[in-house]
Amino acid sequence: MKKLLTISTAALAVILMSLSTIAHHSITMFDRDKTVTVTGVVKEFQYTNPHSWLIVTVTDEDGKKVNWGFEAEGPSTLIRAGIKKKDFRPGTRITITGNPIRDGRKAAYWVKAVRLDDGKEFEPRQGFIPK
Amino acid sequence: MTKLHRLIILLATLLPILLVNVSADDAGMAERKKMIALGLQYGSAEALYEALVKKAGGGQPLAWNNMPDWEGVYGRTKGGLRFDPDGPNVGELPTAKFTPEYHARLLQTMEDRKNGIEYDPLSQCIPPGYPRWLDLPFLREFIVTPKQTTMFAEAFNSVRRIYTDGRGHLHEDYHFPTENGDSIGVWDGHRLITHTNMLMAHMYERSQGFYSEEVEGVEIWEKVDERTMIAHVWIYDPPALAEPWYTRQSYTRLTNDDKAIRITHWACKGNDNNDVIETEIGGSSHRDFTFDD
Numbered sequence: 001m002k003k004l005l006t007i008s009t010a011a012l013a014v015i016l017m018s019l020s021t022i023a024h025h026s027i028t029m030f031d032r033d034k035t036v037t038v039t040g041v042v043k044e045f046q047y048t049n050p051h052s053w054l055i056v057t058v059t060d061e062d063g064k065k066v067n068w069g070f071e072a073e074g075p076s077t078l079i080r081a082g083i084k085k086k087d088f089r090p091g092t093r094i095t096i097t098g099n100p101i102r103d104g105r106k107a108a109y110w111v112k113a114v115r116l117d118d119g120k121e122f123e124p125r126q127g128f129i130p131k
Numbered sequence: 132m133t134k135l136h137r138l139i140i141l142l143a144t145l146l147p148i149l150l151v152n153v154s155a156d157d158a159g160m161a162e163r164k165k166m167i168a169l170g171l172q173y174g175s176a177e178a179l180y181e182a183l184v185k186k187a188g189g190g191q192p193l194a195w196n197n198m199p200d201w202e203g204v205y206g207r208t209k210g211g212l213r214f215d216p217d218g219p220n221v222g223e224l225p226t227a228k229f230t231p232e233y234h235a236r237l238l239q240t241m242e243d244r245k246n247g248i249e250y251d252p253l254s255q256c257i258p259p260g261y262p263r264w265l266d267l268p269f270l271r272e273f274i275v276t277p278k279q280t281t282m283f284a285e286a287f288n289s290v291r292r293i294y295t296d297g298r299g300h301l302h303e304d305y306h307f308p309t310e311n312g313d314s315i316g317v318w319d320g321h322r323l324i325t326h327t328n329m330l331m332a333h334m335y336e337r338s339q340g341f342y343s344e345e346v347e348g349v350e351i352w353e354k355v356d357e358r359t360m361i362a363h364v365w366i367y368d369p370p371a372l373a374e375p376w377y378t379r380q381s382y383t384r385l386t387n388d389d390k391a392i393r394i395t396h397w398a399c400k401g402n403d404n405n406d407v408i409e410t411e412i413g414g415s416s417h418r419d420f421t422f423d424d
Contacts, residue, residue: 024253024254024256024286024407025251025407025415026250026251026254026407026414028244028247029247029407029414029417048402048405049396049401050286050399051405053404053405053422055422067423068422069404069420069422074269076285076392076394080385105420107417128268130383
């Protein structure tokens with residue numbers, strides 16, 4: 001699978017500014033002025049409190065497989081955002097965007113994921129908007 | 132139809148909506164000023180509470196056949212990580228009037244945040260405590276019985292018990308700092324008036340200031356429509372606040388048709404990737420990730 005990796009001062013930052021609610025821990029370790037986008041397959045969806053992690057395996061330009069972790073809110077907030085554990089079964093092909101961790105590890109705060117098979121979009125922070 | 136006609140119709144449609152919103156904003160501002168003034172009339176949380184109870188005729192016992200309907204799961208209506216939901220965004224000074232010492236502490240945290248330096252003790256699942264309890268952005272339940280109302284926040288499994296059986300506060304001889312304090316209250320119809328003391332020093336929120344061990348709170352809780360619970364909150368804290376900090380907290384009962392939204396236990400140890408530690412310079416960092424190659 002071809003790796004798609006882009007880092008930019010993103011338009012998505014606008015969305016993040018309006019939905020900047022994250023508790024439990026500070027997110028200053030993530031660079032909210034940047035985004036990273038990768039395309040890969042879901043390795044594991046750790047659907048846990050207080051934060052969930054979506055682990056995605058990406059094949060880089062050299063053909064090497066590397067894992068990326070995308071942190072999100074816990075299950076109750078994900079449910080409110082319409083995100084179920086089964087939405088990201090292992091092997092699901094996705095493109096996912098997040099705010100990259102500043103220390104250079106392959107981790108980011110999940111902003112938006114798109115499931116490639118049906119184009120459905122998943123934005124965890126939508127779960128903070130009362131419905 | 133000409134463009135002018137279309138414009139007139141559009142304006143005629145929007146004008147009533149705009150006027151209603153302006154009117155609501157004005158009413159909200161007027162209420163806020165009134166509540167701020169009310170807090171300023173009293174030198175302590177205890178004095179304000181006693182005045183509110185007196186005004187309510189001492190309160191009335193709640194009966195099982197006349198209970199307020201506070202059931203359901205609630206989320207914070209607005210505010211993000213601001214203690215005052217009607218205050219400026221995080222990164223700007225909150226609406227509190229802090230003493231010089233606590234103002235300086237706040238400014239330092241705001242400056243550090245700009246430089247990417249910020250650590251929250253909650254990272255290790257230390258309870259947020261009260262008054263911070265009020266601004267947690269996660270789920271809540273309000274469980275009302277005649278003699279006790281229990282307020283439960285999903286985050287960090289934080290429980291507040293408000294005794295409404297006529298008891299007073301725990302005697303000073305037994306005081307010690309606690310996360311959520313000791314709360315008593317009375318019912319005025321379906322409005323719950325509360326007083327909380329015996330608290331622990333902590334922060335209102337990240338970059339929202341700190342409170343001391345002397346912090347106390349007075350609240351008036353009321354369900355104002357089918358889905359909205361509000362709390363008028365006055366925080367008194369002489370070492371930290373130059374005057375009481377009034378805020379209007381609001382929580383929305385969530386649509387939960389399939390009953391999938393439930394409060395579950397929070398623990399930090401369920402996923403090693405959630406282990407966030409304080410760095411040497413006071414910032415936050417995840418420990419080793421389990422998914423690293």
